[in-house]
Amino acid sequence: MGLREFVSDAWSWLNYKPMMTTANTGLPHRALAPAARPGWLPQDAARRLAAYKILAAYDSNQAGELAVLTGNEAGGERREFGDAAAFVNTTLAHLLGRAQQIVAPGAEHAGEEEPTPEADTAAEVQQLLRDWAEKELLPLRMQAAERKAVLLGDAVYLLAWDPEKARVRLRTLDPGFYFPVLDENADPGDYPSKVHLAWEIPEDPARGTKARVRRITYELGPISAATRSMDAGRRNLVADGSGGWLLEPGDTLHSETGRIERTYPWADRPSAVTCYLTDAEWELDDLRLGQQLDDLPLEKAQVKTRADGEVLDRLDLRIDFLPIVHVTNSVSDGEHFGQSALAPVMQALDELAESDTDSARASATTGAPIIGLAGVRAEVDRVTGRPRPLAVEPGTVFQLGDGGRMDVLDTSAQLAELRARVEEVRERAAVNARLPAVSLGTADPSKVPSGYALQLSLGPLDSLVESMRLARAHKYALLFRFVQRLHQAGQAEGWPAGATTPVRLVFGPHTPTDRGAVLEEVVRAVGAGVLSLETGVRMLQEAGYPIDDARAEIERITAGRAPDAEQAPVSPPPAGSSRASKS
Incomplete structure (x- = not known):
């Protein structure tokens, strides 16, 4: 009967928009997702990418333009005055606080007379990470990544060792490039063992290149024998000359199990797992229907080569983790991806835009009112013989005949009602977004009765910030753990070996x-x-x-x-001095 399905997922708060689910396919409109001809995009990622594009349109005041692209011609008259961006920027400012600081618990005890070795190590790692953060412009990259997380619900950090700079490089990625391979039986909040970073590259007739898709894959797998780059753009195993395969330095083959193990600098026991990197491109013409991102044909791939000549075909990175940190804006609730800060107020933002559009129309008739004239003789155009339209300008005088009159349409009352409606919707949106008026800067400080009342009004904002920071606490601890281990793997000078020191990110106060x-x-x-x-x-x-x-x-x-402690204590007066003075 063509009945629509009831869809409830992490992006079901956008189901009210027809562009999110088309009637014939059940998928989002083609303007909201890459329209690759073979359909390399996983079907379960289509709604997520569509939600990202809708949220980005609201943030840049392009929701009306997007509505026109998806078939709503009336969207071209939509007025958008930056309400979505104001909510995002305010939430981001309160989330980050005035400053952020890298703290290693126990580092404050390193200055004591007899500090423990753990305190000295914590202080050393804390200073090393702070120096690294300054070189990598961590506060600026956090601003970029966290704004994506607040707006879209997700942010992605990518870490990589740079041998030339002898330090770990940090990049922020658009979450639309992030495609984790999640196990059906695993908890969605668990760390995936395989992640694709993929995007479509359009054709370029000027350079003679066809449309293609690029996929960078990080995957955890068993340690294999040593491989070397070949001229054919692949990596092959290397023989050891005795009928077996050559092992990398430090690896050990256990004949009874057939596993290859290595001990990483940060581990106290051997591991049989490593991370492999593959970077390749596929022309869209070489892909068949049904070949999605995780099963693209390797024989059609054009494998990339690193600057040092290493072919990126399952290159062993010699680490036992994926150097990717996925930050969610909300606490995991059975979903791997987070929820945007605009999710509860999307319909309120639409209502605000409609009210602003109506106010703009009403203000046009109020500023230039409609005038009706009776008993006036209009001037006739000599060419067409038709009356010329009357123009009302400052200083215009109309001569009215007997019984003539002039009527003016006054729409100021409707304009006042529309403005009151705008304030009402904006206030309700702020309440649902847990952003009180004082945080948005719309409250008059002189009207706050007391500091206690102000503190009570900030209660919803406090709970919002605490929840968002809780969702990020483990992710930034993971980020600093990866930074330490990549420096250890790269044998960076000055970084201590051994177990990883726990480090956390402390956000500054978000309220006065x-x-x-x-x-x-x-x-x-x-x-x-x-x-x-x-x-x-x-x-x-x-x-x-x-x-x-x-x-x-x-x-x-x-x-x-x-110095004060070294001064000699003042001697008390003699026991009889007080009596002698009194006598």
């Missing part, structure tokens, strides 16, 4: 803080011995005080106390 009250609280608590000096300094950091290094600040504080 009473720094004076925090300072007074820290002074009282540390002076009374309720809090340690390390905890007090950390509280001052979170309150926004310009303390770059907690350990160095503690050293300066203790060094300033030393």
Whole structure:
């Protein structure tokens, strides 16, 4: 009977848009996803990419243009004034806070008289990571990646060792290029063992290149024997001269199991798993119908070659993890991908655009009102013999006959109602997005009754930020773990060997803080011995005080106390002095 299916997934909040699900195929409109002729795009990724394109259109005030492309001609008159971008930017600013800091727990104890080896290592790794973050412009890359995560729901970091710069390079990728291969029986929140980074390259008649698809694959698999690059653009196994295969240095073959194992610098036991990298391109004309991304024909592939001559055909990276970190905007709820911050308010954004469009039309009739004249003689065009249309301009005088009148259509009342409607919808959208008026900058500070009332109004924003930071805590800890291990694998100078040091990213305060009250609280608590000096300094950091290094600040504080402690105590007066003075 042609009934539509009820679809409930991570992007079902967009089902109200006809462009998201077409009636004949059940897939999104062709304008929302790559229209590759063989259909290399996985079918389960079509809705995700369509959602990304819709969200990007709202962010750049192009939702009306997208509506026209998908068949809605009325979308060309849509007025968009940046409400979606304002919500995204505000959420991003509160998420990141005033500053971000790399912290290794225990590093603040390295300045003590007898620090433990763990404290010294934590302080060393913390400084190395901070220096690396400064060279790699981590705050700027975080801004770019986290804005994608807030807007689209997902962000992707890619790590790679650069032998020329002798450090790990960090890149941010569009989540539309990210295609994980998820096991049907695995938890969607688990780390995948195979990830494709793929995109379509259009044809270029000027250069004579055809349309093609590029796929970069990172895959975990058993360690194999040594391979070498061949002239045919492939890698082949290398014989050892005794009828077997050559092993890479440090690898061990267990004859009873047939497994090849190696011990990584960060591990305390051997592992039989490594990560392979494959980078290749396929011309779309060489693909047959039904050959999707995970099963493209290798015999038709044009394999890429690295700058050092290594063919990227299952190249052993000599690491036991995928150097990709997928950041989600929301806590995993049975889905591998996150949810956009605009998901709860998409229909409110449409209502805002419609109200703004109606207000623009009403303001046109209010600023240039419609005038009706009766009893006036219109001037006749001598060429056509028809009356010329009357033009109303400043200083225009009309001579009316007996009984003549002029009527003006006043639409100012309707315009006022439309403006009130816009404010009503915007306020409701802010409530649903958990962005109070004070965070959007639309509240009058003079009308806030008290600081306690202001703090209560920020409650929804606090819960939103805590939830978003919780979703990212493990991912950034994973990112810093990968950075350490890639430096160890690349034998970078100065990086300690052995187990990976736990490191986390601390976001700054997202709301205005009473720094004076925090300072007074820290002074009282540390002076009374309720809090340690390390905890007090950390509280001052979170309150926004310009303390770059907690350990160095503690050293300066203790060094300033030393002279006072070395002074001889003042002797109390003699026991009878008070009585003698009184007498």
